[in-house]
Amino acid sequence: MNDEIYDQYMSAGALAAKVLRRGADMVREGGSILEFVETIEAMVVDEGGQLAFPFNVSLNEDAAHDTAMPGDDRIFSRGDLVKIDLGVHLDGYIADTAMTVDLGDHASLVAASRSALEAAIATVRPGITAGEIGAAIQREIEVRGYRPVSNLTGHGLGRYDLHAGSNIPNVGIVGGAVIEEGMVLAIEPFATTGSGRVAERSRAEIFRQVSTKPARLPSAKRILDVARKSRGLPFARRWVQGDKVDIGLATLLRSQTLQPYPVLHDMPASFVSQAEHTMIVTGDGCVVTTR
Known part of the structure; x- marks a missing residue:
């Protein structure tokens, strides 16, 4: 990593942190989820950044990968536990950060994921293993x-790559990747009142192009235009203009041109909290880019 790349990561992190803090203040009972998501995404662009993935808003037992649908009429309700997860990039250098906004009585659960993240950050340094970071996260939550x-993990980051290198588990494991100076990591503890494992819902609003194949349908071509502009990063269904988008998506999924990201959830009536920061590993620890 040279100084120019370091500065790009730091600038992306500062922008992501600024927008996410603004977003947290906007989560209010009765507010439109669609308007909220579109406002935050527009704010990133207005501030000179680009989206590394669609702005995630996941409620209650849903842990990740939810975002607004086209015409979404959902609103925030009293008692909701709202995970907001934002990815920003500058010329491909990514900042990934998340927090949980409590519209109910879940302060202890929110604190669990936040404290686990701080414990992980304090643990990060060259020579430590991913499994040791996971153990620190697990202790703080339990x-x-x-x-x-x-079965959710943190991950390495690369240029235009959200999942570069090794995963960072949320539980202790034996071994795992050895952390090295210059790595860029997004660590994201999830704490839950449920089973401790997430499963996929049938609904997916986020997709990523994973292969290049010809498309005949006009709707499929429009989708691939959006995917190409995303440079291999995920995009949202609502970013595609025009009609018959669902038909185009179905065609591209059948041909395995696209990978879906279904909403991930724990058991019904449970609650999941999340906290996430991006960091650059230094000689004796790490620098958090998204404070």
Whole structure:
């Protein structure tokens, strides 16, 4: 990593942190989820950044990968536990950050994921293993009486690559990748009142192009135009203009041109909290880009 790349990561992180803080203040009972998502995404662009993925808003037992649907009429309700997850990039250098906004009585659960993230950050340094970071996360969550989500992980970041290198587990494992100076990591503990494992819903609003194949349908071509502009990063169904988008998506999914990101959820009536920062590993620790 040279100084120019370091500065790009730091600038992306500062922008992501600024917009996410503004977003947290906008989550209010009765507010439109669609208007909220579109406002935050527009704010990133207006501030000179680009979206690394569609702005995620996941409620209650849903942990990740939810975003507004076209014409979405959902609103925030009293008691909701709202995860907001934002990815910003500058020339492909990504900042990924998330927090949980509590519209109910979930302060302890929110604190569990936040404290686990701080414990992970304090653990990061060259030579430590991903499994040791996961153990620090697990301890902080379990001591508060909750479960870490064991099948969600943090991840390395690369240029135009949201999942570069090794995963960072949310539970202790033996070994795992050895952390090295210069790595860029997004660590994201999830704490839950549920089972500690997430499953896929049937609904997906987020997609990524994973292969290049010809498309005949006009709607499929429009989708691929959006995918190409995303440079291999995920995009949302609502970003595609025109009609018959669902038909185009179905065609591209059948041909395995696109990968879907279904909404991930724990058991019904449970609650999941999330906290996330991006960091650059230094010689004796790390620098958090998204404070």
